[in-house]
Amino acid sequence: MHLTWFDSNSWLxxxxxxxxxxxxxxxxxxxFGNLPWLFKGERHGGDRPIPENIDLILLSQGLEDHAHPPTLKLLDRALPVVAxxxxxxxxxxxxxxxxxxxxxxxxxxxxxRLEIQAFPGAPIGPLLTENAYVLRDLETGTSLYYEPHGYPSPxxxxxxPVDVAITPIVDLTLPILGPIIQGKQTALDVARWLRPQVMLPTAAGGDVVFEGMLNAALRASGSAEDFRSMLAKNELSTQLIEVKPGARVEIPLADRRTNAA
Incomplete structure (x- = not known):
């Protein structure tokens, strides 16, 4: 398995x-909503190149940070989309x-060759719950879980077990409204429930600068060091890997079938 993180929630x-x-x-x-004064994110290094030879576009939500219209407009409309x-x-x-x-x-x-299963993800208002996904190689059984807001379903x-989990490990909270991304405790739930070999953080960090009234009110809590400490205290062997934006990384995985034998 190879993963490339493009900042925010974007992955190859x-x-x-x-x-x-x-x-x-x-x-x-x-x-969001054509309101840059409310919230705007931009990259230090400018645009990312569109990856070549895409087989599928996978969208967990319909909000702009998951289904970004200017990016989607540059992609081949004949590509299959699962969403x-x-x-x-x-x-x-x-x-x-x-x-x-x-x-x-x-x-x-x-x-x-590849199976994608949808699970409940982040609630958007009282009536809608977006998607989380588990992707599985049907030949090897290698699997990956993804949910970008910190709402793992029981x-x-x-x-x-799942081999790799991509999930937030920090909390981003708005006064009065509460968390818009929750990761400190829910990432630990993911580690307990799925027993992944490797976890990778998403949603925060990267080569991005945010501005606007909404960003000014956000409060962040948690860090990679905090989460590694939580894994150790709970005697979980999961390895947390932080990847650099734009870098293609091979994820080190043991063959669980061999270990089980």
């Missing part, structure tokens, strides 16, 4: 011989021709 996942572009924000600023309800709506509105809406508990099979316990 190379698994089962497939290249999955996940929640891409690669070009231009990140703005949450909101993400599928954005993709269809932008003219993508093959959009599969994946409800919770359902699976999508890519060329009989139903994940049924499919443990």
């Amino acid at each position: 996942i190379e698994l089962a011989g497939k290249r999955i572009l996940l929640d891409p924000w690669l070009v231009g600023p990140l703005v 949450s309800v909101n993400g599928a709506r954005v993709a269809r509105d932008l003219g993508f021709e093959q959009v599969r809406e994946l409800p919770h508990s359902q699976t999508f099979n890519l060329d009989a 139903s994940l316990k049924e499919i443990a």
